[in-house]
Amino acid sequence: VKLGNPSFVWRFGQDRRLGLIEEYATLDGARVLDIGCGLGKYVQKFQERGAEAYGLDIDAKRLREAAEKVPGLMLGISEGLPFKGGTFDLVVLNEVIEHVNDDRATMKEVRRVLKPGGKVAIYAPNRLYPFETHGIYLRKRYVFGNIPLVNWLPNPIRNRLVPHARAYTKGGIRKTYRGLGLRPLTETYVYPGFDNIIA
Numbered sequence: 001v002k003l004g005n006p007s008f009v010w011r012f013g014q015d016r017r018l019g020l021i022e023e024y025a026t027l028d029g030a031r032v033l034d035i036g037c038g039l040g041k042y043v044q045k046f047q048e049r050g051a052e053a054y055g056l057d058i059d060a061k062r063l064r065e066a067a068e069k070v071p072g073l074m075l076g077i078s079e080g081l082p083f084k085g086g087t088f089d090l091v092v093l094n095e096v097i098e099h100v101n102d103d104r105a106t107m108k109e110v111r112r113v114l115k116p117g118g119k120v121a122i123y124a125p126n127r128l129y130p131f132e133t134h135g136i137y138l139r140k141r142y143v144f145g146n147i148p149l150v151n152w153l154p155n156p157i158r159n160r161l162v163p164h165a166r167a168y169t170k171g172g173i174r175k176t177y178r179g180l181g182l183r184p185l186t187e188t189y190v191y192p193g194f195d196n197i198i199a
Contacts, residue, residue, distance in 0.1 A: 017094065017123060017190060018045055024185055025119045027051040030089040033113065035078050035106070036096030038062055040070035047072070051090075056081065078106040083113045092121045098134075098166040103176045111180045120182065125167040126189060127151050134165040 021027075028050035034042045037055025039062055046053035047070075054072040057063055063073050076082050078093075078100045091110045100106045110120055125133065132150035136143050138161070150158060151167045158167070166172075170187060 014041065014045075018042070020188075020190065021090070021092065021121045022049075025090045025121065027090070031087060031115075032090045032092065033081075033083070033088045034092045034094070035081075035110070036093060036099070037073060038066075040066040040073050042092060042094060043072060044070045077101075079109060081109045081113050085112045086115050087113045089115055089118050090121065091118070094121070094123045095125070097122055097124045097173075097176065098168070099164070103166065107177045107180060107182070111177070111182055119185070120177075122173065123190065124173055125151070125165065127167040127169045127172065129167070129191075132162055132167070134162055136161040137163065 027046055030051045032043075032046045032051040032053040034040075034046070034053065034055045035057075037043050037057050038059070040055045043053045043055040052072075054074065055070070056074055056076045056078070058075065058077055060075050063075055067073055074082070078096070079102050091114060093106075093110070097103050097106065114120065129151060131146040131148055133146050135145055136147050136150055147161075150161055153161070174184070
């Protein structure tokens, strides 16, 4: 598993994503699972909006750090969710699907734990976005930052530079849930809000 970084603070970009989720899913009274919850910032916001929200992450250190402030956080992996089938109204994967070991197995588990009529919100890197935001590896040296045009390279080159995170085309993300009984309600683009500049 290749770890990403969680939301450390809550800013405009997180509000914008939360607003998009609320356009398609009611949070008040809903059971919500945030896979890859990190420090639980989204779980906390879901709870504030009346949801019975839980968070799952593989990083025990971050979960311990967040546990005092946010109830409902647990250690686990997305390919083997520790919940009964039909448990959740909403499952959220916010910039997580690109990091899991097996994105297809993750989506099978997501489908299993969804209630009938439940919804999934997935935010994932777009292969056509002009910057790779996860940094790159040049030989064995990691270079942090927003690297231009990497995602436009052919797969073998792009994947060698960014072995720690996938980027998806529309067809690629659809492959993760094809044949699982899930259908897209909307597919749109969320461009980074340059939150540090805005702040």
